[in-house]
Amino acid sequence: MEKRVAGIYFAVLIIGILYAVFAAVSFHSEIETRAEDTGIVLWDDQMEKTQEGDTYYYSRVLPMENTNEKVIVYNTVHMYLEVFIDGNQVYALRGAKDRAVKTTGFCWNVISLTAEDAGKEIVFQVTPVYRDSKPKGTFFYGTYREIERKILAERLAELVLSCMIALAGIVMLLYGLFVVKKGQEAETIMQFAIFAMMLGIWSIIETQIPDWIFPGSIGIVFISHLMLMIMPIPFVLFLRQMYHDKESRLWNFCCYINCAVIVLRLILQVMGLYDLRETLLLTHVYLLLFVIVIVIMTIHEIRANELTSQIKINSVCVLVILASTVLELAIYRFSNKSTPLGSMGFLIYIVVMGIVNVRRSRRLMEQARESELYRKLAFTDELTGLSNRMAFREDLEKRVMQDKATGEEKILPTVVYMFDLNDLKKCNDTYGHDYGDQYIKMAADALKKIFVQEGKCYRIGGDEFCAWAPYTSQEEIDQRLQVLEQDVQEMNDRGFVVTVSIAVGYAIYREGEDGGGLYSTMKRADVMMYERKQAYKKRLNASR
Numbered sequence: 001m002e003k004r005v006a007g008i009y010f011a012v013l014i015i016g017i018l019y020a021v022f023a024a025v026s027f028h029s030e031i032e033t034r035a036e037d038t039g040i041v042l043w044d045d046q047m048e049k050t051q052e053g054d055t056y057y058y059s060r061v062l063p064m065e066n067t068n069e070k071v072i073v074y075n076t077v078h079m080y081l082e083v084f085i086d087g088n089q090v091y092a093l094r095g096a097k098d099r100a101v102k103t104t105g106f107c108w109n110v111i112s113l114t115a116e117d118a119g120k121e122i123v124f125q126v127t128p129v130y131r132d133s134k135p136k137g138t139f140f141y142g143t144y145r146e147i148e149r150k151i152l153a154e155r156l157a158e159l160v161l162s163c164m165i166a167l168a169g170i171v172m173l174l175y176g177l178f179v180v181k182k183g184q185e186a187e188t189i190m191q192f193a194i195f196a197m198m199l200g201i202w203s204i205i206e207t208q209i210p211d212w213i214f215p216g217s218i219g220i221v222f223i224s225h226l227m228l229m230i231m232p233i234p235f236v237l238f239l240r241q242m243y244h245d246k247e248s249r250l251w252n253f254c255c256y257i258n259c260a261v262i263v264l265r266l267i268l269q270v271m272g273l274y275d276l277r278e279t280l281l282l283t284h285v286y287l288l289l290f291v292i293v294i295v296i297m298t299i300h301e302i303r304a305n306e307l308t309s310q311i312k313i314n315s316v317c318v319l320v321i322l323a324s325t326v327l328e329l330a331i332y333r334f335s336n337k338s339t340p341l342g343s344m345g346f347l348i349y350i351v352v353m354g355i356v357n358v359r360r361s362r363r364l365m366e367q368a369r370e371s372e373l374y375r376k377l378a379f380t381d382e383l384t385g386l387s388n389r390m391a392f393r394e395d396l397e398k399r400v401m402q403d404k405a406t407g408e409e410k411i412l413p414t415v416v417y418m419f420d421l422n423d424l425k426k427c428n429d430t431y432g433h434d435y436g437d438q439y440i441k442m443a444a445d446a447l448k449k450i451f452v453q454e455g456k457c458y459r460i461g462g463d464e465f466c467a468w469a470p471y472t473s474q475e476e477i478d479q480r481l482q483v484l485e486q487d488v489q490e491m492n493d494r495g496f497v498v499t500v501s502i503a504v505g506y507a508i509y510r511e512g513e514d515g516g517g518l519y520s521t522m523k524r525a526d527v528m529m530y531e532r533k534q535a536y537k538k539r540l541n542a543s544r
C-alpha cells in the first residue's frame with residue numbers, strides 16, 4: 001500500500017511543483033505604478049470606507065506636507081486594486097492575462113507619492129477576486145525603509161519559528177538518510193521529516209514575507225496550496241506506525257482520498273475552471289475527515305490494545321497544537337493582532353515527536369546491532385574468525401535458484417572442498433596447544449586467501465575445514481589448489497615446529513549423482529580428502 005501511495009504522492013508532488021514553477025514564470029499579476037519605490041517612514045491612517053456592489057472604496061486627503069519619497073503600502077489578498085490621486089490612476093493590480101489563473105495572490109502594493117500629491121484626495125478601489133473574500137482596511141504611510149522594517153519586525157517571530165520547523169525537518173531527513181539509512185524506522189523518520197519540511201515551507205509563506213520579496217508572484221500562492229494539500233500524506237504514513245492496526249483500510253482510505261483531492265484540484269486549476277483558492281474547501285473537508293479517522297483509530301487502539309507511550313505523547317502534543325491555535329485565533333479575534341502561538345505549538349509537536357522517534361530509532365538500532373553481534377558470534381569460529389559449521393549449512397541452502405521455465409528449484413553449479421590438517425595431533429602432543437592453535441590459524445589464513453574473490457571457507461571441526469565456490473571450470477579448481485600449495489610451501493620455508501601439510505578433497509555437484517543435494521557433494525569431497533590424507537601418512541611412514 002505504502003509503495004502505491006508513495007508513487008502517486010511523488011508523481012503529484014512533482015507535477016504540482018512543475019506547475020508552480022510554470023505559474024511563477026508565466027502568471028504574474030500586472031502592476032502599474034507611476035514612479036519607483038524610493039521613500040521610507042511609517043504611518044497607519046484610517047481611511048473613509050464605502051461600498052458599491054462588490055467593489056470597496058477607501059479614500060482620504062493626503063497630508064499637507066512634503067510627500068516626496070513617501071509611500072503608502074496596502075496589502076491585498078486575492079484582490080484587484082486601482083489607486084487614483086485627484087481622479088488620475090497612479091497604480092493598478094490586475095489578474096494574470098492567462099485565464100487559467102484568476103487571482104492576484106498575496107501582494108504588498110506600494111504606491112509612491114510625489115511632492116505634487118500633497119493635499120490631494122487618494123482613492124483605493126478594491127474588488128475581490130472571489131465572492132467570499134473581504135479586503136483589509138490597514139494602510140501604511142511613510143518612507144519605504146521604515147515600513148519595510150515594521151512589516152518584517154511584526155512577522156519576524158513567526159518567520160523564525162517557521163524556519164525552525166523546516167530546519168527540524170531537514171535535520172531529521174538527514175538523520176534518516178545517513179544514520180538510520182534503511183528499514184521501516186528510517187522510512188518513518190523520513191516521512192515525519194517531509195511533513196515537517198512542508199509545514200515549515202507553508203508557514204514561511206503564510207508570514208507573507210516571501211510576498212514582500214517577490215510581489216505579485218502567483219508561484220508562491222501555488223506552492224502554499226501545494227504544501228497544504230500534500231503534507232497530510234506523509235503525516236498519515238508516519239502516524240499509522242504508532243498504531244497496532246497499521247494495515248487498517250482507514251489509513252489506506254485517507255491516503256487515496258487525499259491523492260484524489262490533490263489530483264482533482266490540480267486538474268480544475270490547470271483547465272482554468274476553478275482556482276486552487278476556490279477548491280480549498282475540498283482540502284478542508286479532507287482534513288476534517290482525517291481528524292475523524294484519527295479519533296476512530298485512537299478509540300479502536302484504546303479498546304483493542306494498551307496505549308503506547310508514542311500515542312500518549314502524540315495525543316498530548318496534538319492537544320498543545322489545538323490549544324495554541326485556539327488561543328491565537330481568540331487573540332486575533334479580540335485584539336486584531338496576529339501571534340506566532342500556532343507556529344509555536346507545531347514547533348513543539350515536531351521537536352517532541354522528532355526526539356521521540358530519534359530515541360526510538362537509536363534503541364532499535366542498538367537492538368539490531370546486538371542481535372547482529374549475537375548472530376555473528378553464533379556463526380563464527382572464535383579462533384580463526386572463519387564461519388563455523390552452522391553457517392556452512394545455512395549458506396549451502398542458499399545455493400538454490402528457481403527455474404523460470406518450470407518453477408522448480410535447482411542447485412547452482414557448485415564445487416565443495418574439504419580440508420584436513422596433517423600432524424595437528426603431533427603438534428599439540430609434542431609442542432603444546434598454543435603451537436597447535438598457531439598451526440590452525442596459519443592454515444585458516446591460507447584457505448581464506450584462495451576464496452577471497454568467490455566462495456567462502458569455514459572451520460567445521462578441530463582440524464577440519466570446508467569451503468564452497470561457484471563452479472566454472474576444472475582449470476579454476478586446479479589454480480586454487482596450486483595457490484594453496486604455494487602458500488603451504490612458503491610457510492614451511494619460513495619454518496615451523498612441524499611440517500605444515502593440508503589434505504585436500506573436492507567434488508563438483510552433479511544433479512543425477514548427488515541425490516542429497518550439496519551434502520552428498522560434500523561427502524564425495526570428504527572421501528577424496530580422506531584418501532589423500534591416508535596417502536600422505538603412507539608416504540611419511542615410508543620415508544622413515
